Amino acid sequence: MQNETKIKCPNCGTAIDVQDVLSHQLEEDFKKKYNAQLAEEKKKYQKEFKQLDQQKEDFEKKKKKENELFQERFNAKIKEEKIALEKQLKAKLQEEQSDQMALIQKELSEKSEQVKELNKTKGEIEKLKREKDELKEAIEAEAQKTLNQKLSEEKDKIRKSEQEKNELVVRELQKQLEDQRKLTEEMKRKQEQGSMQLQGEVQELAIEDWLKTNFPFDTLTEIKKGARGGDCLQIINTQTLQNCGCIYYESKRTKDFQPSWIEKFKTDMRVKNATFGVLVTEALPKGVQRLSQKDGIWICTYEEFKALCFVLRESVILINQAGVVQENKGEKMSLLYDFLTGSEFRMQVEAIVEGFTQMQTDLDTERRAMEGIWKKREKQIQKVLLNTTHMYSAIRGIAGNAVGSIQALELPAPPNEMID
Numbered sequence: 001m002q003n004e005t006k007i008k009c010p011n012c013g014t015a016i017d018v019q020d021v022l023s024h025q026l027e028e029d030f031k032k033k034y035n036a037q038l039a040e041e042k043k044k045y046q047k048e049f050k051q052l053d054q055q056k057e058d059f060e061k062k063k064k065k066e067n068e069l070f071q072e073r074f075n076a077k078i079k080e081e082k083i084a085l086e087k088q089l090k091a092k093l094q095e096e097q098s099d100q101m102a103l104i105q106k107e108l109s110e111k112s113e114q115v116k117e118l119n120k121t122k123g124e125i126e127k128l129k130r131e132k133d134e135l136k137e138a139i140e141a142e143a144q145k146t147l148n149q150k151l152s153e154e155k156d157k158i159r160k161s162e163q164e165k166n167e168l169v170v171r172e173l174q175k176q177l178e179d180q181r182k183l184t185e186e187m188k189r190k191q192e193q194g195s196m197q198l199q200g201e202v203q204e205l206a207i208e209d210w211l212k213t214n215f216p217f218d219t220l221t222e223i224k225k226g227a228r229g230g231d232c233l234q235i236i237n238t239q240t241l242q243n244c245g246c247i248y249y250e251s252k253r254t255k256d257f258q259p260s261w262i263e264k265f266k267t268d269m270r271v272k273n274a275t276f277g278v279l280v281t282e283a284l285p286k287g288v289q290r291l292s293q294k295d296g297i298w299i300c301t302y303e304e305f306k307a308l309c310f311v312l313r314e315s316v317i318l319i320n321q322a323g324v325v326q327e328n329k330g331e332k333m334s335l336l337y338d339f340l341t342g343s344e345f346r347m348q349v350e351a352i353v354e355g356f357t358q359m360q361t362d363l364d365t366e367r368r369a370m371e372g373i374w375k376k377r378e379k380q381i382q383k384v385l386l387n388t389t390h391m392y393s394a395i396r397g398i399a400g401n402a403v404g405s406i407q408a409l410e411l412p413a414p415p416n417e418m419i420d
Contacts (some may be wrong), residue, residue, distance in 0.1 A: 010129060011388055014395065021398065030104050037096065037134065045089055066079055154370060157363050168302060171209075172202040203251040203302060204231045207280060209251075210306060215313065234309075236316045244320035245252050247312055248274035252281040260286070262295050269297075275319065276312045280305045291353045293346055302354075307352050315340055 004137065008015055056078060109393040211220055211234055231251050236244040248269050252261065257358050262280060269277045278298045282292075291300040322336055339345055 009391075011391060012395075016395070017113070019115050022115065023108070024398075026104070026107060026111060030097050030100065034097070034100060038093065041089065041093060045085075048085070049082075052082070154363075154366060158367065161360065161363060164244075168206055170203060170205050175202050175205065203280065206302065207249055207251055207305065208232055211309065214309070218313075234313075235276070236313055236320075238317060241317075241320060245275040245316035246272065247309070247316065248272055248277045250279050250330075252279065252283070254281075254283055257281060257283040257285045260317065262297055265297055266295065275316050278305065278308065278312065290357075291350055293341070296341065303356070304353050307356055308349060311349050311352065315345075 030135065059074065084140070089166065163285075208220055208222065211218065211232070215234070215236075217237045217239065219237060221233040221235065223231055223233065232249040234247045234249065236246065250261075250265055250268075265277055265279060276298065277296070278300065280300060280302055282301065284301070285292075285294065288299065291298070291304045295298070298308060298312070319336060
């Protein structure tokens, strides 16, 4: 029967005797009610006694000149009334205590019935608890799996994005180390002239490496320093066709964009007979925020160049195929040229660049969202631990040492304390 009246805490697993707790609570409640009523009666008694003393004092002042015998009789009468009043109060308190004890017995009987009902539902509670724990574990496992997968994807995206961002910086550092190993004096001369030429060389090498990696069939011709022309000429080759056309690239890494670059670049394109010309620059023309075309020259940043080179190369191949299939049909070639230099083709290329830009923006947004979710989950864990500690302390305050100690919720023992 004793085991049937015990339940286990759903959090710490400690056995608690419900009947003892309820009896203890009822006893405390009745004691509080009895003490409150006793205090109230004492206050009334003290108030009446104070009134009697006041009457006595007034009477003594008025009858001060009366004789000693009258005073003694009066005092004796006061004492008798006091004794009678005390007896009356005691009898009244005893009667109330008897009624309260009967009420306590009745409430104990009702609580005993409630304990029996609680024992009946104990099995159902345990069953629901097990189902809840199983469901909770399944949900946590699924959530952890999804979170790990999402974190892995985010790490890959962030790593790829950071690599692209730092590509030019890493290449610039590699170029600096290479030049420093080759010739110290040459490095000093370049430092005196400024870092603009060095930065331009780094971007040139990055453009050439990108084209070599992504288009292994193409022929890349580097324009030597001091020679007239751009920086790199890409001759388009496929598995079935050779010399489909060429794309002319020039790299600029200056603070300001010079309009004279356009005319000079167009002259160089005519000499090289290039199909397209691409000017890769950090400083865009005034009023231009992204990839654009000016006087037949494509102007873009290094990040935009990575997407633009695929589009232009495919266009060169299509132009060459159209020339082979529809040879001597200048009118249709003119239409194709109008398409490539028209607003529709420009808008398609801009859409590709906008896609890359939106992907970068979405990645930054997802990173901030994940940081917010992690912070919210940390607050939730802290709240659960705090509530668990409060519940454990409350139970220990009621049951005392009958509740087993939980090491994680107790203060650590002193280093020199001896444990029996």
